[in-house]
Amino acid sequence: MVVSRLIAKLQRYEGWFGVAAGLLIMVGLYMGLVTSSPDYYQGEVVRIMYIHVPAAQSAMFAYTVLFGGSLWYLWKRDPVVDNVSHAAAGIGIFFTLIALITGSIWAKPTWNTWWTWDPRLISFAIMLLILVGYLMLRTFLEDKEKEATYAAILAIVGFIDLPIIHFSVEWWRTLHQPLSISTRGVAIARDMLIPLLLMSIGFYLLFAYMLMVRTQMLYLQHLLEAKRGRMLSKVHL
Amino acid sequence: MKWFYIRWGGVLIIAAIIGVLGIQRYYRDVTAISPDRLLHDQPTQTVRVLGRVEAGSIVKEGEGGPVAFQLSGQGATVSVRYLGEASENLRDLKTLVMVGKWNPTTHIFEAEKTSLMPNYGFVTAAYLISLLPMGIFLFNMERKVALLYILIKEEKVYQPEEPLENR
Amino acid sequence: MHFFNVIRWIAWKDLLSELRSRENISSMFFFALIVILIFSFSFSLDPKTSKELMPGIIWIAFGFTGIIGLGKSFLAEVHNDCMEYFQIVPAPKGAIYLGKFVGNALFMLIVEIILFPMFILFFNLDVLEKIPMILLIFVAATIGLSALGTLFSALTVQIRAREVMFPILLLPLAVPIFIGAVEATRGVFSGDPLPLYLDWIKLLIVFDAIFMVVSFWVFEFILDY
Numbered sequence A: 001m002v003v004s005r006l007i008a009k010l011q012r013y014e015g016w017f018g019v020a021a022g023l024l025i026m027v028g029l030y031m032g033l034v035t036s037s038p039d040y041y042q043g044e045v046v047r048i049m050y051i052h053v054p055a056a057q058s059a060m061f062a063y064t065v066l067f068g069g070s071l072w073y074l075w076k077r078d079p080v081v082d083n084v085s086h087a088a089a090g091i092g093i094f095f096t097l098i099a100l101i102t103g104s105i106w107a108k109p110t111w112n113t114w115w116t117w118d119p120r121l122i123s124f125a126i127m128l129l130i131l132v133g134y135l136m137l138r139t140f141l142e143d144k145e146k147e148a149t150y151a152a153i154l155a156i157v158g159f160i161d162l163p164i165i166h167f168s169v170e171w172w173r174t175l176h177q178p179l180s181i182s183t184r185g186v187a188i189a190r191d192m193l194i195p196l197l198l199m200s201i202g203f204y205l206l207f208a209y210m211l212m213v214r215t216q217m218l219y220l221q222h223l224l225e226a227k228r229g230r231m232l233s234k235v236h237l
Numbered sequence B: 001m002k003w004f005y006i007r008w009g010g011v012l013i014i015a016a017i018i019g020v021l022g023i024q025r026y027y028r029d030v031t032a033i034s035p036d037r038l039l040h041d042q043p044t045q046t047v048r049v050l051g052r053v054e055a056g057s058i059v060k061e062g063e064g065g066p067v068a069f070q071l072s073g074q075g076a077t078v079s080v081r082y083l084g085e086a087s088e089n090l091r092d093l094k095t096l097v098m099v100g101k102w103n104p105t106t107h108i109f110e111a112e113k114t115s116l117m118p119n120y121g122f123v124t125a126a127y128l129i130s131l132l133p134m135g136i137f138l139f140n141m142e143r144k145v146a147l148l149y150i151l152i153k154e155e156k157v158y159q160p161e162e163p164l165e166n167r
Numbered sequence C: 001m002h003f004f005n006v007i008r009w010i011a012w013k014d015l016l017s018e019l020r021s022r023e024n025i026s027s028m029f030f031f032a033l034i035v036i037l038i039f040s041f042s043f044s045l046d047p048k049t050s051k052e053l054m055p056g057i058i059w060i061a062f063g064f065t066g067i068i069g070l071g072k073s074f075l076a077e078v079h080n081d082c083m084e085y086f087q088i089v090p091a092p093k094g095a096i097y098l099g100k101f102v103g104n105a106l107f108m109l110i111v112e113i114i115l116f117p118m119f120i121l122f123f124n125l126d127v128l129e130k131i132p133m134i135l136l137i138f139v140a141a142t143i144g145l146s147a148l149g150t151l152f153s154a155l156t157v158q159i160r161a162r163e164v165m166f167p168i169l170l171l172p173l174a175v176p177i178f179i180g181a182v183e184a185t186r187g188v189f190s191g192d193p194l195p196l197y198l199d200w201i202k203l204l205i206v207f208d209a210i211f212m213v214v215s216f217w218v219f220e221f222i223l224d225y
Helices: A002-012 A014-035 A044-076 A079-111 A119-140 A144-176 A190-227 B002-030 B035-041 B120-154 C003-021 C023-043 C047-071 C075-079 C083-087 C093-123 C128-156 C162-173 C175-189 C194-224
Strands: B047-053 B067-073 B076-082 B095-103 B108-116
Touching: A002 A014, A002 A079, A002 A190, A014 A044, A014 A190, A014 B002, A014 B120, A044 A079, A044 A119, A044 A144, A044 A190, A044 B120, A079 A119, A079 A144, A079 A190, A079 B120, A119 A144, A119 C162, A144 C128, A144 C162, A144 C175, A144 C194, A190 B120, B002 B120, B035 B047, B035 B067, B035 B076, B047 B076, B047 B108, B076 B095, C003 C023, C003 C093, C023 C047, C023 C093, C047 C093, C047 C128, C047 C162, C047 C175, C075 C083, C083 C194, C093 C128, C093 C194, C128 C162, C128 C175, C128 C194, C162 C175, C175 C194
Parallel strands: B076 B108
Antiparallel strands: B047 B067, B047 B095, B067 B076, B095 B108
């Protein structure tokens, strides 16, 4: 149980992750909202980037953690790793939603539309659907071991499918309507890059902190259930 | 549980202070006034004036020198003398923000900088929509963890009513 | 037992029980028929628009038909307590998956082949000389759908909200199949030269290959619990 020991060790420094994430995000917000210059073409609206991009990165990172945790669970059957994957899915939904909503708000003033059939947008929406399906599947299964195994399988299959979905949608888009809207990232100036970097690191740390808290929450829930005698499966104690 | 609420109270106070500072800064540095307010108030400090460049009013005084034009908005027009470096944003019928000082003797607004029309509504919405739920989400999770610790401590270990061998 | 024997016997068992009861294929068939009728009412198709919409309608009908059939694929095994016997089959568990998969793909293909002449009749499609190409697309897309569908059917068969969860899990992941199949079918119907839509068929085949391998590997874990 290498991973659960590592998690226990990391859990001891949980508070530091939270504090570091908070500080980095605060500095990043100050630099992004105050000291960085507005974009030449987009004006002030470009400042949405400092929250949109880190949220999207964290969402993808959450799914990667979910994938890694699922593989590890199928291999070693470590229940703590299953709690980590479960927590990563919940937080992943949250960050995906933030990325989609802020992206939509950013799209309105720049592209004059709330939603466009852009490959990245569709991939994110489908990722959201897969994650919601993942959590729904977990709520419908009673046996904890079965729940963990089935959910891990779904997460693995979905993770392998996501690049294919992205690729096929991109292809489909370029065939049908030529991309009237360039979705390439704006050329990033130096004083934009530093706050963006700070916010990204801050969001990764925040994700790590949230993951620890949520893992703890799920673990304690299982512990309480076990103490009440509702769940006598020895694995999830 | 007490320390949990104290900690989150601290976080809330910090967030409130940052929010108030942000709003203050917005009114001091970012918010722009219209030309009629400029003519009415005649402020002495540096202000930001939002208006539209009148068509055909741009006069350049030599290469790289000051540019004079008329800026209008809310039914009033002011003459602007722009001393800063040449900007491509300075075009006919462009809505933009001029940063500078009002000269009460010559009745000319002496601008040093241009900036684009601020569009803060979308930015504020995006940040509020993402940061507020993030705080609530985190608060709920941590509260649940704290509650679960207490519950687990108080819960007695489950005992079957009868030992198995007596059944 | 030999690996391929397991595949063959499981597929044969499914086909045989289907031949005797005919409930799966007939329900799939009538469902697809109703879908076609509803679509033709709701779009009031004239020949020009029908050519535009046809590939989408065909694949929506086939996709939902597949969901009806695939979702029930493991139901009989659960009702007859056969899942435990699957666990003790002395062969790789993937063989059971492949056997089920072959049975499901055959059901879907049979329904599609019965339905396709009806599409031609109802909507006056002029595609008789392109039938080999269309068959290839049908086979490629059906393999992909049933590869994923068999896996998810096994995943969801033992849970309470089976009928809801199966499409919720399957449809988002099946997006590339639908895009590829619809685009390739559209290419065939509008008489494009082969290179224009060959890439979509390649996409379908790559998808089939990837998910056959992945499902084959993870199926073992489903049966273990």
